[in-house]
Amino acid sequence: MKIKQKIPQEIIEIAEKLNRNGFEAYLVGGCVRDLLLNISPKDWDITTNAKPVEIQKIFENSIYENEFGTVAIKTDSQIPSLKIIEVTTFRSEGQYWDKRHPSEVIFVSSLKEDLARRDFTINALAIKIPPSNENLEIVDYYGGLDDLKNKILKAVGNPYDRFSEDALRLLRAIRIATEFNLTIEDETQKAIKNNAQLLQKISKERIRDEFIKIIMLNNAALGISKLHEFNLLTFIIPELENTIGISQNKHHIYDVWEHSLRSLDYAAKKNFSLEIRLAALFHDIGKPQVKQGEGENATFYNHEAVGAKITKKILIRLCFPKEVIDKVTLLVKYHLFYYNVEEVTEAGVRRFIKRVGKENIDDLIKVREADRIGSGVPKARPYRLRHLLFMIDKVSHDPISTRNLKINGNDLMENLNLTPSKRIGYLLNILLEKVLDNPDLNDREKLLLEAKKLNKLSDLELEKLTLQSKNKQQEFESGILEELKKKHAV
Numbered sequence: 001m002k003i004k005q006k007i008p009q010e011i012i013e014i015a016e017k018l019n020r021n022g023f024e025a026y027l028v029g030g031c032v033r034d035l036l037l038n039i040s041p042k043d044w045d046i047t048t049n050a051k052p053v054e055i056q057k058i059f060e061n062s063i064y065e066n067e068f069g070t071v072a073i074k075t076d077s078q079i080p081s082l083k084i085i086e087v088t089t090f091r092s093e094g095q096y097w098d099k100r101h102p103s104e105v106i107f108v109s110s111l112k113e114d115l116a117r118r119d120f121t122i123n124a125l126a127i128k129i130p131p132s133n134e135n136l137e138i139v140d141y142y143g144g145l146d147d148l149k150n151k152i153l154k155a156v157g158n159p160y161d162r163f164s165e166d167a168l169r170l171l172r173a174i175r176i177a178t179e180f181n182l183t184i185e186d187e188t189q190k191a192i193k194n195n196a197q198l199l200q201k202i203s204k205e206r207i208r209d210e211f212i213k214i215i216m217l218n219n220a221a222l223g224i225s226k227l228h229e230f231n232l233l234t235f236i237i238p239e240l241e242n243t244i245g246i247s248q249n250k251h252h253i254y255d256v257w258e259h260s261l262r263s264l265d266y267a268a269k270k271n272f273s274l275e276i277r278l279a280a281l282f283h284d285i286g287k288p289q290v291k292q293g294e295g296e297n298a299t300f301y302n303h304e305a306v307g308a309k310i311t312k313k314i315l316i317r318l319c320f321p322k323e324v325i326d327k328v329t330l331l332v333k334y335h336l337f338y339y340n341v342e343e344v345t346e347a348g349v350r351r352f353i354k355r356v357g358k359e360n361i362d363d364l365i366k367v368r369e370a371d372r373i374g375s376g377v378p379k380a381r382p383y384r385l386r387h388l389l390f391m392i393d394k395v396s397h398d399p400i401s402t403r404n405l406k407i408n409g410n411d412l413m414e415n416l417n418l419t420p421s422k423r424i425g426y427l428l429n430i431l432l433e434k435v436l437d438n439p440d441l442n443d444r445e446k447l448l449l450e451a452k453k454l455n456k457l458s459d460l461e462l463e464k465l466t467l468q469s470k471n472k473q474q475e476f477e478s479g480i481l482e483e484l485k486k487k488h489a490v
Contacts (some may be wrong), residue, residue, distance in 0.1 A: 006035055007129070007136075010075045010082045011044050014059070015129035018087075021058050023050040025087075026111060026126040026139065033122050036138075036148060037180070046087045047126070049109055055087055068105050090114040112141050119162055119169045120176065120188075121147045121154045153182040159191035167198035170232060171210040178214065178223040189230070196231040207236060208318040215277050221265035224281065236318075239310055240281070242288045248298060253376045256287050263374030267366070275324060276363050279331035280370040282311045308333035330360060335367050346395050350436045353392065354400040361392055398439040402428045405435065406444040407451070415448055416455050426462035427451055 007027070015025035025048050031041035048055065052064050055071040063072045069089035077083050090108045108114060111126060118124040121144035128137040138145065142156050153176060155162045155169075163169050170192055177184050184192070199207065214223040224240070227233040233241055243256035254262065260281055267280040286307030287300045311332045315325040334356050356364060369380035399405060409424045418424060431450060435442045441450070454462065 007127075008044070008077075008079070008082055010077050010085065011046065012129060014046060014073060014075075014085055014087065017058060018046075018048050018050060018055075019129075021050070021054075023048050023054070024111070025129050027129060028115070028126045029118070029123055032125045032127050032138075033144075033148065035127070036125070036145075041081075043081055044085055046085060046129075047090060047111070047114055048087055049090050049111075050087075051089055051107060055089070059087075069107060092117055111139060115139075115141055116156060118156050119166070119172060120144075121156055122176075122182075124156050147185075151180070151182050152185050153177045153180075153188065154185040155188045155191065159188045160195065163191055163195045163198065167195070167202050168206055168210060170195060170199060170230075171207065171214070171227075174223060174226045174230060174232065175210060175214045175217070178219055178226060179217050181219075192230045192232070196235060199232060199235040204317065204319045208320060211236060211318065212274065215264070215268075215281070216274060218268055218271075219265075220268040220277060221261040224264065225261060237314055239285055239314060243285060246288050246291065247294070248287075248300075254374075256284050259374045260284055261374075262376075263370040266370045266373040266380070270366070270369075272366055272370075273363070275327045275331065276366050276370070278311075278315075278324075278328045279335065279363075279367045280374070282314070282328070283307060283332050283335045283367060283371060285310050285314075285332075304333055304336045327360070327363075330356065331364055331367050334364055335371060346398075347437045349392060350395050350398055350400050350439075353395070354436070358396070358400070365389065395439075399432070399435050399442050402432050404442070405431060405447060406442050407431075407447045411444075411448070412451055416451060418455075423459055423462060426459070426466045427454055429466050430454055430462065 011027065015027075018025040025046055027035075027044065028047045029045045031044050034041040050058070052069055052071050055073075056062050056064055059071070059073045061074045063074075064070075069091050071087050073085045073087055075082055075085060090111060090113065092106045092108050092113050115124045115126060121142045123144070124140075124142045125144040125148075126139040128139060143154075146152075147154050153173060155173075173184060173188065173192055176182065214220060214227070217223055224233070227236065228241060228244075240257070240260070243260060246256040248254070248256060248259070260283070263280040263283065264277055267277045272280075284300075284303065284307060286303040286305070286309070289306050289310075290300050290303045292299050292301070308329050312325060312329045315328060320328075353361065373380050402408075405428065409420075409428065412418055412424055412427055413420070431447055431454075434450060435447075441447065454465075457465075
C-alpha cells in the first residue's frame with residue numbers, strides 16, 4: 001500500500017534521520033489507523049529502538065522530561081500538529097498500580113513487544129518508514145488490518161488484562177467504536193461490561209475528557225446509548241439512566257431518555273457547541289423527580305429548575321470548568337421559556353433578555369430547537385420562535401440593565417443628597433423596571449424626575465417595589481400565568 005505521500009515531510013525527515021544513525025523508525029497508534037481510513041491524523045507518533053539519550057544526541061532541538069521514553073522533537077513546521085513530534089522508545093510496561101499508570105516502563109528492542117501493550121488491534125498497527133526510495137511497509141502482528149477492514153474493535157490479547165491495566169480504555173472503546181462505526185468483538189464486549197466498575201478508579205478529570213470526546217462526535221447520541229448498553233453510564237452520569245422508561249404526556253411520543261438522546265442527536269448533527277450539546281442532553285433530567293400522574297395528562301411542573309440543579313451537580317462532579325457549568329446550567333434552567341405572539345410584550349422580551357443575558361439568547365434558541373426536534377415535531381423553528389427572534393432583534397438596543405440607564409448611583413447621590421446605601425440600588429432597579437416598560441423614559445432629566453418622586457418613599461416601600469419588579473421579571477419564563485403551564489402540560 002503506497003500511502004507515503006500522505007505522511008508529512010517533517011515525519012519522514014525525522015524517521016530517515018533515525019535510519020541514517022542506525023535505528024528503526026515506525027509510525028504507530030491512531031495516526032496509522034487514520035491513514036488507512038483515509039482520514040487526516042490529528043497527531044503523529046513515532047516509535048524507535050533508539051533510547052531517549054540516543055534520540056536527543058541525534059536531535060539537538062528536543063526535550064525529554066518524562067519517565068515513559070518519549071522525546072519531544074521540535075520542528076520548523078507552521079502546522080500546529082507538526083510543531084512538536086513525539087518519538088518514543090520501544091517499551092513494555094509493568095503492573096498498573098492505579099488502573100491507569102504503569103508501575104514501571106521497560107525499554108525493549110522488539111517492535112512486537114511494544115505493540116503488544118496497545119489497547120486495540122486497529123491501534124496496534126505500525127508503518128515502517130524506510131529511506132525515501134522505498135515503499136512503506138505496514139506491520140501487523142495482531143490482525144488489526146483485518147479488523148479494520150471488517151469494522152471490528154478488538155482488544156490486543158486478553159481484553160480483561162487490557163482494561164485492568166488502564167480502565168480509561170473502557171471509555172475509549174465506546175468512543176472509537178462510535179466514531180468509526182465499529183462492532184465491538186464479543187469477548188471485548190464481555191470484558192467491558194464486566195469491568196465497568198473499574199471506572200471508579202479513574203480520576204474524574206480523565207473521565208470528563210473522554211466523555212467530552214464522545215459527546216462532540218457527530219453521532220454523539222449513539223455514543224451515550226452505548227455507554228448505557230455497556231454498563232458504563234451508571235458510573236459516569238447515573239442521573240441520566242433515571243430517565244429511562246419515564247413516559248411523558250400527549251405532547252411527547254418518546255420517553256424522557258429517548259427524547260434526550262434525540263435532542264442531543266440534533267445538536268450534534270448541527271455541529272452545536274459543547275455547552276449546547278450538554279444542555280440538550282440534560283434539559284429534561286429533572287423530570288423523573290417531579291412527574292405527577294400518568295398517561296397523556298402527566299405533568300412535570302418545575303422540572304427545568306430541578307434539572308438545572310441536577311445538571312450543576314453532575315458537571316461539578318465531573319470537574320467541568322466553572323464557565324461551562326454556569327452556561328449549561330443556565331440553558332437548562334431557561335429552556336422552557338414561554339412565548340406567545342399574542343400575549344408577550346416588548347417589555348416582557350426585554351425582561352427575558354435581562355434575565356438570561358443577551359449573550360445566551362442564540363444558544364438558548366438552539367437548545368429549544370433540539371428540544372422540539374427531539375419531541376418528534378417536524379420544524380425546529382416554528383413561527384413563534386421566529387417571531388421571538390424578530391422581537392429580540394427589535395429591542396436589542398433598548399436598555400436592559402442598570403448599567404444602560406442614563407443615570408447612575410453617583411447622579412442619585414449628588415441630586416438627591418444621598419449617601420451610599422441599599423436605597424441607591426432600590427432606586428436604580430425600580431427605574432430600570434420603568435424603562436423596561438417604556439425605553440423612552442431612559443433620559444437623564446426624566447429619570448431624575450422619577451427618582452425624586454420615588455425618593456419620597458421609605459426604604460421599606462422601595463424594597464417592596466424592588467421585590468415586585470423581580471417578580472415581574474419572571475413573567476416571560478413562567479408563561480405569565482400558571483394556567484398557561486397547565487394548558488400546555490409542561
